[in-house]
Amino acid sequence: xxxxxxxxxxxxxxxxxxxxxxxxxxxxxxxxxxxxxxxxxxxxxxxxxxxxxxxxxxxxxxxxxxxxxxxxxxxxxxxxxxxxxxxxxxxxxxxxxxxxxxxxxxxxxxxxxxxxxxxxxxxxx
Amino acid sequence: xxxxxxxxxxxxxxxxxxxxxxxxxxxxxxxxxxxxxxxxxxxxxxxxxxxxxxxxxxxxxxxxxxxxxxxxxxxxxxxxxxxxxxxxxxxxxxxxxxxxxxxxxxxxxxxxxxxxxxxxxxxxxxxxxxxxxxxxxxxxxxxxxxxxxxxxxxxxxxxxxxxxxxxxxxxxxxxxxxxxxxxxxxxxxxxxxxxxxxxxxxxxxxxxxxxxxxxxxxxxxxxxxxxxxxxxxxxxxxxxxxxxxxxxxxxxxxxxxxx
Numbered sequence: 001x002x003x004x005x006x007x008x009x010x011x012x013x014x015x016x017x018x019x020x021x022x023x024x025x026x027x028x029x030x031x032x033x034x035x036x037x038x039x040x041x042x043x044x045x046x047x048x049x050x051x052x053x054x055x056x057x058x059x060x061x062x063x064x065x066x067x068x069x070x071x072x073x074x075x076x077x078x079x080x081x082x083x084x085x086x087x088x089x090x091x092x093x094x095x096x097x098x099x100x101x102x103x104x105x106x107x108x109x110x111x112x113x114x115x116x117x118x119x120x121x122x123x124x125x
Numbered sequence: 126x127x128x129x130x131x132x133x134x135x136x137x138x139x140x141x142x143x144x145x146x147x148x149x150x151x152x153x154x155x156x157x158x159x160x161x162x163x164x165x166x167x168x169x170x171x172x173x174x175x176x177x178x179x180x181x182x183x184x185x186x187x188x189x190x191x192x193x194x195x196x197x198x199x200x201x202x203x204x205x206x207x208x209x210x211x212x213x214x215x216x217x218x219x220x221x222x223x224x225x226x227x228x229x230x231x232x233x234x235x236x237x238x239x240x241x242x243x244x245x246x247x248x249x250x251x252x253x254x255x256x257x258x259x260x261x262x263x264x265x266x267x268x269x270x271x272x273x274x275x276x277x278x279x280x281x282x283x284x285x286x287x288x289x290x291x292x293x294x295x296x297x298x299x300x301x302x303x304x305x306x307x308x309x310x311x312x313x314x315x316x317x318x319x320x321x322x323x324x325x326x327x328x329x330x331x332x333x334x335x336x337x338x339x340x341x342x343x344x345x346x347x348x349x350x351x352x353x354x355x356x357x358x359x360x361x362x363x364x365x366x367x368x369x370x371x372x373x374x375x376x377x378x379x380x381x382x383x384x
Contacts, residue, residue, distance in 0.1 A: 044149045045141030046322050084326050087142030117140075 001026050002035075002094045002103040011105070012113040015076040019092070019107065023059075024067040029100040035062040036095045039072045041109075045086035058097075080108045083118035139329040145292045146322040151315075154287055156190045159278055167197070170274055175232045175259030177274030180267055184313030185277040187263035188236050194261065195234050203259075204228065209236040210245075217245040225252050232259030239264050246270070279312045287314065292325075299325075 006021040013019055023037055036058045042051040054075055059068060072092075081088050090107040108115050141147060158166060170177060179187045195207045206227050210220045220241070224233055233253060238246060250270040253260045260271065267273060284307045289296040296303075303321060310316040 044147050045144065046148065046319060049148055049152075082140035082142055084138065084323075085141060087140055089142055 002028075002096070002101075004037075004092055004094055004103060004105045006092075006105065006107075010108070012108040012110070013074045014111065014113050015074055015079075015109065017074050017113075019072040019074050020070065021092075022067055022069050023094055025062060025094070025096075026065045028062060028064055028096050031098065032062065032096045032100060033060070034097045035059045036097060037070055038093045038095065039090070040093065041078060041080075041088055041090050043086050043088050045083075047085065062096075074107075074109055079110045079116050081110075081116035081118055139326045144322055144325055144329075146318050146325055150291055151318050152189075154189065154290060156186050156193050157283055157286070158275070159280065159283070163197070166275060170194075170261070173272055173274060174257075175261065176254070176271060177261055178238075178268060178271050179261065179263045179275050179277060180265070180273045181275075181277030182265060182312065184310070184315035184317070185279050186314070187277050190275060190277060191234050191236055191261065191263050198232060198234075203232055204230055205232045205234055207234040207236070210238070210240040212240060214242055217241055221245050221249055221252075224249060224258075225256065227258065229256050229258060232261065235260065235262040237264075238262035239266070279307075279314050281307060284312075284314055284317065288321075291318075 002023070002025045004021060004023055006019070008019070008021075011019075019039070023035070025035060028035070036056055038053045038056040040051060040053040043049055055072055057070065059066075078088055080090055090109045091104050092107060093102055093104045095102040110116055179190055181187050191207070195205050198205045206224070208220070208224065210217060224235075227233065235249075238249075241249065246268070247270060250260065250268075261274065262271065281304060285296075285300075285304065288299070288303050292299060299321070302324060303317070306317040306320050306324075307314070310320070
């Protein structure tokens with residue numbers, strides 16, 4: 001089992017702000033050789049999906065149980081946003097390698113720490 | 126409706142990430158055979174020496190089936206190469222070369238093979254056959270060069286089953302609209318889902334939106350193997366070491382070293 005505990009609640013961040021927290025794990029697969037923590041953004045919506053890992057860190061030989069503090073500096077862009085056709089979301093994912101169940105925690109990155117809404121307002125259409 | 130929901134739903138409209146008909150969710154639907162099951166079809170494909178067509182109309186699940194076949198073959202230890210020709214016909218010679226560069230034991234999984242010119246398709250079938258490579262390709266129409274492995278198709282019952290999986294809590298309310306969309310698109314499930322995506326955006330009931338729905342069932346998984354870490358990753362790694370050292374919690378209980 002893997003858990004990601006973020007220090008900031010709710011996990012909303014402004015560009016440049018530090019994303020800190022603790023990664024903990026137990027009962028990893030026996031053949032797990034490393035544990036990778038990835039900061040990435042991805043899109044979701046009506047069209048094709050896109051994804052980019054902007055930073056990652058690997059723990060070699062994590063052992064069956066453990067915990068590790070982490071810190072990422074949140075990038076300046078792209079902001080989290082949501083509209084009719086597409087949403088862009090940020091996430092932190094812990095991935096046991098070479099295989100096993102990963103864990104995703106969603107974040108929000110925005111100019112004021114909020115997701116940008118790009119839906120048209122009522123009455124504007 | 127709580128504040129969180131209010132911030133997610135403006136004017137009763139659904140943000141893309143909460144739309145149950147978003148591609149992240151529709152892509153995760155498993156392929157259903159109209160006849161027989163995976164075991165039967167896998168045996169048939171082995172009998173064809175992994176050379177056959179997935180043939181069916183638009184939106185009937187050809188690509189979904191190809192992707193799921195890819196997953197199964199890899200899990201079984203087979204070497205596969207999943208690819209798709211570009212629309213640009215100038216690139217087809219390069220596409221063919223890339224296919225033929227694959228090792229002999231490779232099973233080529235070609236999506237939208239009919240993008241290829243007849244000449245390139247003929248050469249692909251012939252040359253991969255001579256090299257004893259597997260070749261499974263999706264097409265809309267039968268080709269005499271390869272036997273049909275699976276004919277895909279849809280039924281209203283299948284469509285409804287898939288729709289209920291996507292929109293479990295509101296399926297009944299949407300039933301007439303959904304089935305009418307399926308009929309209007311003449312059985313093209315992909316087109317029906319795209320239309321229903323828009324309808325859902327306009328007519329969703331905010332209280333029924335479940336932020337956990339997309340998150341829990343369709344976790345976005347980054348690729349298992351990442352390219353070599355760039356500067357951003359190295360900076361992040363050093364940041365982890367710094368915080369770990371400051372907090373004194375740098376080493377896991379198992380003695381794992383700090384990144």
